[in-house]
Amino acid sequence: xxxxxxxxxxxxxxxxxxxxxxxxxxxxxxLTILLSAISSACKWISNVVRKAELLKVIGVTGGxxxxxxxxxxxxxLSNQIMCNLLRDSGKTAILVxxxxxxxxxxxxxxxxxxxxxxxxxxxxSNIDCGVSIGTIFGIYRVKDTHGKPSLADVLRPGTEMxxxxxxxxGSSTVLVLTFQGSNEVNGYTLDPHIGExxxxxxxxxxxxxxxxxINEGNESTFDDxxxxxxxxxxxxxxxxxxxxxxxxxxxxxxxxxxVHRTILYxxxxxxxxxxxxxxxxxxxxxLLVEAAGGKASTGRKRMLEVxxxxxxxxxxxxxxxxxxxxxxxxxxxxxxxxx
Ligand code: P6P
Numbered sequence: 001x002x003x004x005x006x007x008x009x010x011x012x013x014x015x016x017x018x019x020x021x022x023x024x025x026x027x028x029x030x031l032t033i034l035l036s037a038i039s040s041a042c043k044w045i046s047n048v049v050r051k052a053e054l055l056k057v058i059g060v061t062g063g064x065x066x067x068x069x070x071x072x073x074x075x076x077l078s079n080q081i082m083c084n085l086l087r088d089s090g091k092t093a094i095l096v097x098x099x100x101x102x103x104x105x106x107x108x109x110x111x112x113x114x115x116x117x118x119x120x121x122x123x124x125s126n127i128d129c130g131v132s133i134g135t136i137f138g139i140y141r142v143k144d145t146h147g148k149p150s151l152a153d154v155l156r157p158g159t160e161m162x163x164x165x166x167x168x169x170g171s172s173t174v175l176v177l178t179f180q181g182s183n184e185v186n187g188y189t190l191d192p193h194i195g196e197x198x199x200x201x202x203x204x205x206x207x208x209x210x211x212x213x214i215n216e217g218n219e220s221t222f223d224d225x226x227x228x229x230x231x232x233x234x235x236x237x238x239x240x241x242x243x244x245x246x247x248x249x250x251x252x253x254x255x256x257x258x259v260h261r262t263i264l265y266x267x268x269x270x271x272x273x274x275x276x277x278x279x280x281x282x283x284x285x286x287l288l289v290e291a292a293g294g295k296a297s298t299g300r301k302r303m304l305e306v307x308x309x310x311x312x313x314x315x316x317x318x319x320x321x322x323x324x325x326x327x328x329x330x331x332x333x334x335x336x337x338x339x
Pocket of ligand 1: 122123124125215253254255256258271275276
């Protein structure tokens with residue numbers, strides 16, 4: 001019988017990455033080792049997140065981070081796990097974490113050629129109520145392997161990231177990963193019994209469901225382009241006759257969950273204004289959505305072509321199916337033309 005638990009042909013993240021490396025003669029295995037360290041960190045974070053209530057690491061530390069947000073105990077734990085495993089991989093030169101004001105420059109002896117920008121536990125305000133949260137990461141290769149790493153190695157357009165992904169801690173733990181230029185997004189589900197990420201979503205492409213995702217509580221801050229788009233998905237256009245089916249509204253408030261749904265089901269996710277951070281939220285999600293056949297924009301330009309001016313610089317972001325993002329960009333063009 002072809003029962004799932006009797007499968008003998010499953011592909012793991014480890015051997016998928018190794019196979020990719022074998023197809024790249026110039027690859028020395030550094031990125032493979034780095035991604036292996038990231039996947040180990042995600043397994044560890046998954047374990048801690050799922051035991052949080054039991055380990056009494058729920059709740060806030062009483063401190064606030066560079067984003068002036070309450071720091072959850074799990075934020076600190078997750079950040080320490082990511083920093084330790086990335087440093088110990090010996091493949092990183094710079095770490096940029098949502099939890100640390102400044103970039104971490106890895107000391108000689110442990111230093112490698114990759115810069116990892118990450119949010120160790122994004123959506124952490126949802127931890128205490130059990131809503132899906134996740135780790136988001138984007139990877140640059142240093143510009144000059146013979147030079148001294150500097151902020152210039154990370155204050156770069158997202159088009160220069162070599163890989164990006166997230167790990168969502170939801171009903172299951174799923175690590176989703178893409179490589180620059182591959183046009184392929186793959187999802188691996190953690191089998192906790194064997195401790196391996198097993199390929200479950202090969203070559204993910206955006207679905208076609210009509211879903212919009214935005215925090216409508218912020219409507220008073222939306223510009224006319226966003227307001228115009230929202231009106232168009234809820235009400236029939238003027239003069240429309242016959243049946244009109246509005247879009248469905250879905251909003252988790254955890255970017256990993258909202259983006260994962262958008263890739264699998266389709267639709268659009270928007271966070272206008274400037275809350276989401278470019279290096280470790282907007283860029284990785286944009287690389288993934290574009291590789292999955294979608295589009296990611298600030299509303300006025302391709303998200304990945306933005307150059308962040310500082311480590312924690314923020315941007316508005318509109319991502320999802322090309323059709324929907326194009327509608328928003330067209331509304332911005334009309335808005336700007338009317339000025
Ligand atoms: P709001 C979580 O704090 C986060 O950074 C993203 O994961 C999420 O998309 C967004 O903020 C939610 O923000 O204002 O809707 O709570």
